[in-house]
Amino acid sequence: MIKRALINKCARLPRALLSLIVITVQLLNTLPGASCLFAQDLSSLRVNNKNALTSEAIKQLDGVLDFIFTNHLAVGSVAIQQNGQILYERTLTPDVSGNGKIPEKEPDKENPSFVYTTGSVSKMFTAVMIMQLIEEGKLSLDTKLSKYFSGLPSADSISIEMLLRHRSGLPDYTIDKIESLNQDSLFATVHYDYGRLHTNLGWLLDPIKNPEDSILHMLSHSQVHFRPNASSEYNNSGYWLLAAIIEKCTGSSFDSNLKRRITDRLGLIHTLTAGRLEKMKHNTPLKIRESYYYCGGWQKSADIYLPSVQGAGDILSTPEDLLAFMQGLYHGKLVSAKTLALMDDFHYPDSSHLGQFGLGLESALWPDNDLAAGHSGDTYFNHGGVFYFPKTGYAICCLLNGLSPQFERNDMLDILYHATQNKTLELPFVDKWHPAIREVTPLLGTYYCDRLKMTISLLNDGNTVIVYPKGQDALCTYWTAPDQINQPKYDLNIHFMRDKSAFQLTQHGKTYNFVKQVATKKNQEA
Template identity: 30%
Template sequence: MIFEWKKSFAWSRAALSAGLALAIVGGTLPAQTANAAGTGEAASLPAAAGRTAISAEIDGQPARWGPSVYTYRSLTYVPVREGAVSLGAQVKWDKVQRAAIVTLNGDELLYRPGSDTVSINGFALRMPGTTRYVDGILTVPLRGLTEPLKADVVPVSGPGTLKLSLTTDTHTQVDPGMEPVDAFLKTQNFSGSMLVAQNGSVKMRKAYGVSSASTLVRPTDLMRLGSLTKTFTAASVMKLAEEGKLSVDDTLAQHIPGYPRGDEITLGMLLSHTSGIALNFERKEGTPLAETVKEIQASPLKFVPGTDYMYSNSGYVLLAYIIEETSGMSYPEFVQSQILDPLGMKHSGTATRQTKIPTGYTYDWQEKAWKSVDEYYFSPSGTGSLYSTLDDMLIWADSLSAGKLLSEATMDAMYTPTPYKNYGYGWMTEGEGADKVVFHNGGGNGYTTGLRRGLSDGTVVVLLGNLGGLDTNAMTAAIRRLAFDQ
């Protein structure tokens, strides 16, 4: 599947903006000829005797759609204006480009007569049918309106009747002052979900881009974390250390006897990527963790342990293995029972092939287009194996800051960088004292994520993206500046 962001329609954003002042009058969008609408013939509502009775409620209240709701080729059609307004949006008409413009929560939807796609901030989303002019009113398949506006619809059919129950989007939130953040993410063509909060209070929660050809990313979607998993691995090690079951000063040889030069390598070096162990191991689904450890064990060191920095997924695989050997639980079991469940992170866990997450996309430089990643991205325990949501990641950030999992002394040790890199135990750092910020990014085949926390001011920025190759460290830093002027 291929998508070309920002190329879904031929008109320019500048031209569209020029037409925004032309509001809809008379309760309907302007009439249009059949040829211009692409219907091939003049369309009108079917005779009452042959129509299915349609009733709908929105958030428990009767929908005010008027008489222009109908079924066509097994699809329910609603008028663009009444449908969008009933879901909380605003609607205007671009006379020059002959397009309906729907806006909600800072998003701009473009409906063109006769088209089977709708553009959301430049991302093309496929609808189940085309927009149609009927009796001079522009109508759209119901799911072609509810999906772009992130509303949910549940149909209940009966003999000759169709009852629809709709709920509007209650998860998207853009507080006053967050508009620059919204604009920034649009200019970055970001696809995924994001959250900005301070002291536990959400300031912005929103999703951008597509989850598939016909669905959008939602703020509640599960997403692969990539290397944000390392923050959980590091916390697991430190939790075992607080319980006296191991120490960051333990040598690797103490936990994996016979490991070459293992008596020179400490767990602290594994946590801070200063062990000299670096290897691109085989990522094969179903491979036991112990086998990956043997593969890593056979690789030579890149430098003398404790004398330099080199980011090492291998080191975190070894830490996951040590967590298992020390606790007597598998890594997924340990993280679930010792971290996720106690903190109430109900929508987080270890990703499997069955975990329902948005499609990931990577950029094809030859074709100059984003392509969907069809193969399952497997990552061994400890490195990039977890999934989560925006709200759960806020729980994670705030729980660490509140000392719900680890002591203040332990957290200070985790946030102390080595002389070779601004990396401590599972976290990168910037600033000092009251200005200290900790952060991490993650990535996988078709996913890029980021988390940034201000340790003194309670600020949190989360990015969970389904596009590969984004610089989320730079993006979370920019969002924090825009949101909090820092």
């Protein structure tokens, strides 16, 4: 497994919105990362060209992805590249028909112009453009935020470098207020009152005029989390501000800079901002992959309004384009070798210790001290990551537009990495108890908690138990014993008391008693 010391559960957009829908949220949460064992900058490592993806590794990888598909663990696209050559790519599309057919192993030929939401992977593009402006003498790492946004807290003390390294201490406009809305919720990690969320942060969910006014207002009226450069905390506000600084510094839009400085230079025809795609949607073959979550089947769902997270998570792309971006970055097509050495220097300020963040890059350490740099990212339903290994020239990428609660983006990245090592691949662990229908049927039905004034219905779907709180979205849980279902990711456990026709729901140390309701005609109508 990837060591989880550096890339933590903050590389995402806010974990919110979806009531009880199981999601891995955060704009942009969580590649496990490197554990501070870097001995040198990644850009200085020598490429070993001898590694190659063997036919046996490809066969095993196909088998694992077949397993992932048939067990409804993930949908999306993956790719592996070495020294600029694509060695493997595959797309898994959601089987909404229920016929269990495994999709073709090749990329989607009928719709070759689909693009994915990349989440925080966008931050690398923002950082590259900032570093290009520094090379051009239009900015410096010491340029203060106050030059462009004097009204923000501690703006005189926050530098461009601090924004890039997540050391500004600024509040996070995509997370802070959302988290504060959820304190009184029963399902504290997964349930958000949509009405309250929409009232407070509608600009994050739907298009409105001048979202920047709302963002700046929130930032200017919030307290800093810590003194600038005193600590490190993942922060989407910093990258939204960096995108705005790019615009102010160049007099051109963020999208125009992206096109001129990166995508045109590298020939990335499937990489663009969500804002640009929105403007030309009737005049382009490009389309965004729809988002899904798994709950008794793949369910479509809307995601975040991406133009509201410009610079932090609004870029659309494909695995092939992201791999080409990493190849271009590490081979002098975007910035100089000197600049790249600054970007993938993960040392803490004035310290020999290594941390998670470079200048727009995240560190990651796989087994055998195999160092990598790149970025991961998540929105409400999209999860991705791309990482480059300078020692071998390998790069891996996954962009997933749907996940089961039992599977994470990091699991997919681990699978891709181990394939590059030509090692035996293990099937993902699926922790399910396989119940007999006669054992679980008496436990299904509708339950009521007088303390919470809440009604919950339970429906069995194979190994999945779908929990339906009245007036909210569904939550997928799994049988782990004859009398128990849970969702470990969210610390949610339901223990049935058969003799009392009741269950106890426990989450975050709090327990609530639910009693089964008699299926009267009145209850059925309610």
